[in-house]
Amino acid sequence: MDLFANLLLGFGEAISPMNLLYCFLGVLLGTAIGVLPGLGPLATISMLLPLTYALGPLPALIMLAGIYYGAQYGGSTTAILVNLPGESSSVVTAIDGYQMARKGRAGAALAIAALASVFAGTVSTAVVAAFSPALSEVALTFGSVEYFSLMVLGLIAAVILASGTLSKAIGMVLVGLMLGCIGIDVSSGISRYTFDVLELGSGLEFVAIAMGLFAFADIVRNVGDKADAPTRLHAITSLWPNRQEMRDAAPAAVRGTLLGSLLGILPGGGAAISSFSAYTLEKRISKRPETFGHGAVAGVAGPEAANNAAAQTSFIPMLTLGIPSNGVMALMMGAMMIHNIAPGPQVINSNPTLFWGLVTSMWIGNVMLILLNLPLVGIWVKLISVPYRFLYPAILMFCIIGLYSIQNQIFEIIVAAVFGAVGYFLIRMRCEPAPLLLGFILGPMLEEHLRRALLLSRGDATVFITHPISAVLLGISVLLLLTVLLPGIRRKREQVFAEEDT
Amino acid sequence: MFELQKAVCLGRRALAVGFAAMALPVLAFDASAQDYPNDTIEITVAYAPGGSTDLVARALADELGKVIGAPVIVENKPGGGTLVGTQYVANAKADGYRLLFGTNALVINSLLQKVSYDPVDSFADVGIVTTQSLGVIARPDLPVNSVKELIEYAKARPGELNFASSGNGSNQHMAGEQFKLMAGVDMLHVPYGGAGPALTDLLGGRVDLMFTSLYGITDYISSGKLKLIATTGETRSPATPDTSTVIEGGLPGFTAVSWQALFAPADTPESVIAKLNKALVDISTPELAEKFAAQGLELKISAPAEANTLLVNERDRYNDIIKSIGSK
Numbered sequence: 001m002d003l004f005a006n007l008l009l010g011f012g013e014a015i016s017p018m019n020l021l022y023c024f025l026g027v028l029l030g031t032a033i034g035v036l037p038g039l040g041p042l043a044t045i046s047m048l049l050p051l052t053y054a055l056g057p058l059p060a061l062i063m064l065a066g067i068y069y070g071a072q073y074g075g076s077t078t079a080i081l082v083n084l085p086g087e088s089s090s091v092v093t094a095i096d097g098y099q100m101a102r103k104g105r106a107g108a109a110l111a112i113a114a115l116a117s118v119f120a121g122t123v124s125t126a127v128v129a130a131f132s133p134a135l136s137e138v139a140l141t142f143g144s145v146e147y148f149s150l151m152v153l154g155l156i157a158a159v160i161l162a163s164g165t166l167s168k169a170i171g172m173v174l175v176g177l178m179l180g181c182i183g184i185d186v187s188s189g190i191s192r193y194t195f196d197v198l199e200l201g202s203g204l205e206f207v208a209i210a211m212g213l214f215a216f217a218d219i220v221r222n223v224g225d226k227a228d229a230p231t232r233l234h235a236i237t238s239l240w241p242n243r244q245e246m247r248d249a250a251p252a253a254v255r256g257t258l259l260g261s262l263l264g265i266l267p268g269g270g271a272a273i274s275s276f277s278a279y280t281l282e283k284r285i286s287k288r289p290e291t292f293g294h295g296a297v298a299g300v301a302g303p304e305a306a307n308n309a310a311a312q313t314s315f316i317p318m319l320t321l322g323i324p325s326n327g328v329m330a331l332m333m334g335a336m337m338i339h340n341i342a343p344g345p346q347v348i349n350s351n352p353t354l355f356w357g358l359v360t361s362m363w364i365g366n367v368m369l370i371l372l373n374l375p376l377v378g379i380w381v382k383l384i385s386v387p388y389r390f391l392y393p394a395i396l397m398f399c400i401i402g403l404y405s406i407q408n409q410i411f412e413i414i415v416a417a418v419f420g421a422v423g424y425f426l427i428r429m430r431c432e433p434a435p436l437l438l439g440f441i442l443g444p445m446l447e448e449h450l451r452r453a454l455l456l457s458r459g460d461a462t463v464f465i466t467h468p469i470s471a472v473l474l475g476i477s478v479l480l481l482l483t484v485l486l487p488g489i490r491r492k493r494e495q496v497f498a499e500e501d502t
Numbered sequence: 503m504f505e506l507q508k509a510v511c512l513g514r515r516a517l518a519v520g521f522a523a524m525a526l527p528v529l530a531f532d533a534s535a536q537d538y539p540n541d542t543i544e545i546t547v548a549y550a551p552g553g554s555t556d557l558v559a560r561a562l563a564d565e566l567g568k569v570i571g572a573p574v575i576v577e578n579k580p581g582g583g584t585l586v587g588t589q590y591v592a593n594a595k596a597d598g599y600r601l602l603f604g605t606n607a608l609v610i611n612s613l614l615q616k617v618s619y620d621p622v623d624s625f626a627d628v629g630i631v632t633t634q635s636l637g638v639i640a641r642p643d644l645p646v647n648s649v650k651e652l653i654e655y656a657k658a659r660p661g662e663l664n665f666a667s668s669g670n671g672s673n674q675h676m677a678g679e680q681f682k683l684m685a686g687v688d689m690l691h692v693p694y695g696g697a698g699p700a701l702t703d704l705l706g707g708r709v710d711l712m713f714t715s716l717y718g719i720t721d722y723i724s725s726g727k728l729k730l731i732a733t734t735g736e737t738r739s740p741a742t743p744d745t746s747t748v749i750e751g752g753l754p755g756f757t758a759v760s761w762q763a764l765f766a767p768a769d770t771p772e773s774v775i776a777k778l779n780k781a782l783v784d785i786s787t788p789e790l791a792e793k794f795a796a797q798g799l800e801l802k803i804s805a806p807a808e809a810n811t812l813l814v815n816e817r818d819r820y821n822d823i824i825k826s827i828g829s830k
Contacts (some may be wrong), residue, residue, distance in 0.1 A: 049557075
């Protein structure tokens with residue numbers, strides 16, 4: 001078996017004391033920046049990149065990769081505890097994870113997130129090892145036509161994401177789409193809705209919107225609520241998931257892993273929608289979809305598994321095609337280039353120790369993450385029993401530092417403040433922010449791919465149904481829409497939520 | 503454990519604050535070159551960290567710091583399609599402590615966008631640092647092997663060929679439009695959000711051509727998954743000495759080169775510019791050249807005047823191209 005020989009080669013490299021040390025440093029740092037709001041892996045890796053010049057290529061890549069998936073992991077901690085999603089992948093974790101925390105199940109939510117992540121990490125590492133070359137061919141078959149249909153599916157998923165009324169969810173998606181239009185348009189190069197504000201040229205910053213809508217708005221609401229009810233919201237029961245929770249989480253983690261592994265391969269937005277898609281999938285197939293949005297265990301396990309799996313498999317296009325699927329991968333390519341390794345299809349053959357060493361180190365890193373984080377669960381949970389008058393100013397301060405560090409300017413802080421006010425208004429109006437964020441992420445991609453697909457087909461719109469992958473994706477979208485719109489189902493859905501509101 | 507993480511983070515914060523404090527401008531009233539530099543020099547990069555320009559700027563800052571006698575740091579000011587960082591330096595105090603590491607976008611954006619700077623008048627040129635020829639790359643099943651064949655093929659099929667670029671108003675876009683203009687052919691421009699996705703579609707055979715850096719794609723060319731038709735420099739690229747230029751292929755006067763150069767705000771004292779230029783010349787070692795060559799860039803330090811000539815010529819060239827796009 002070639003695969004085993006290769007994995008053996010990889011482990012031989014990855015378990016050298018030096019590489020283990022850098023792997024540990026990477027995941028430790030990654031967890032820390034994931035927990036700190038605003039300071040994402042992109043900023044951290046770019047700051048640390050010059051330091052890796054002195055290292056060999058393998059330890060450098062191992063450490064940078066550790067930061068990346070460690071941050072995916074740490075980001076869910078703040079999402080669960082204080083409703084603060086640090087990046088797009090943890091937005092959905094905040095929906096049900098935070099509700100679990102409010103019900104005193106913070107420990108269980110954190111443990112489930114950790115276990116689902118490490119399971120996904122293990123499986124997707126195996127996927128990377130076994131299928132990299134084959135999967136890179138799949139990535140190449142995805143053109144603008146296919147991406148457009150994928151984004152359509154994602155947007156319909158966004159509507160299902162919400163647990164409130166359908167019309168409000170659609171409204172939120174539309175607001176998100178409009179916000180996504182701000183900035184210089186890729187297709188025409190023309191500035192839209194920038195009002196000559198230079199900082200708006202590259203569009204609104206996702207992290208600023210997410211922080212405003214989730215964290216800032218939530219703090220305002222909690223401070224307001226506390227005037228009437230000065231009790232502690234997060235009474236903590238057991239730290240560990242109970243048997244029922246484990247039973248709900250396990251199959252969700254498996255499904256999330258599969259979905260995330262698949263979507264992560266696509267260069268260009270696949271990883272971004274993996275956790276959203278996993279959430280939608282769980283909610284669709286759940287026997288009790290009404291629990292979603294109110295602390296459903298599967299709503300934490302599925303997306304957490306999916307985003308971790310996608311984080312791993314997003315290395316595939318970078319390693320095998322030399323095409324970065326996101327900003328972090330572009331930096332990793334930069335790190336390889338510094339060491340005179342041109343990323344591309346030849347890396348696996350010309351630098352087998354690098355390729356397999358990196359792949360196996362990801363698995364080792366995942367094990368380290370769980371060893372590092374499971375004991376921490378108890379400490380994290382204590383953190384939210386800190387009185388609000390200390391906790392909230394601290395959160396706000398870290399958010400503001402993080403926001404400033406995105407582009408070294410105060411503009412992002414202002415954006416977050418504005419969206420904090422908007423978010424508070426939305427909470428009062430019982431509108432959910434998650435569909436808005438998904439609309440914001442998918443909108444620009446949807447438009448870009450639609451216009452490019454039509455440009456390439458010289459205006460022939462039938463390409464969307466003549467391309468098989470695209471046709472299948474659109475077919476699934478129609479089915480999803482039908483299940484939402486069919487009157488019988490719809491009545492039931494409203495009934496369910498009506499019950500819950502009373 | 504939590505305490506430890508916290509300590510690590512606080513340590514990094516403190517460090518960051520320290521750096522920020524060092525970067526604060528010292529109001530030196532006497533900007534004479536005698537005591538220049540006596541403070542941290544800041545090179546602004548108008549792109550997010552991690553891109554090619556950022557990496558080169560960081561390598562450059564390290565080397566400059568060694569010879570100039572003051573710390574040199576890189577400050578990323580992305581946003582507004584390079585306008586935020588560019589205007590920041592254009593309006594900075596002309597004392598030699600705030601420099602700009604600019605690219606072709608400095609000129610192109612000044613022609614396409616509403617900007618408050620002039621690429622020639624708002625800056626004192628320190629020198630060109632790197633240049634790089636682009637490659638004319640085609641999908642392998644496109645039945646052309648030379649510039650001549652490409653022009654004939656395109657002429658026979660007006661509007662049928664697609665050329666991809668990393669974005670509207672990018673250097674790649676300009677090169678393609680320039681080719682259309684000078685060869686008298688009609689091709690469709692397909693903009694992408696970056697060179698990566700454009701390359702994916704070229705590899706997937708959904709677009710036909712791209713005018714792009716050869717860096718990172720040489721393996722696709724040697725394995726036959728992409729076809730290199732020509733390079734766009736005035737002379738053949740040292741990296742591909744066997745590939746002819748577009749000029750040799752029958753399009754006299756066609757050059758499209760990407761460059762990176764160092765600029766100071768206009769009215770920076772000449773003695774300061776001279777000192778900076780000398781530092782550039784001093785660090786121009788074979789080792790650094792090799793480092794840049796690994797990234798597909800040619801280290802080519804020029805005199806300030808030469809950088810100025812480049813800017814003026816580039817402005818004329820891009821002006822013609824943009825006019826040709828607009829007149830259709």
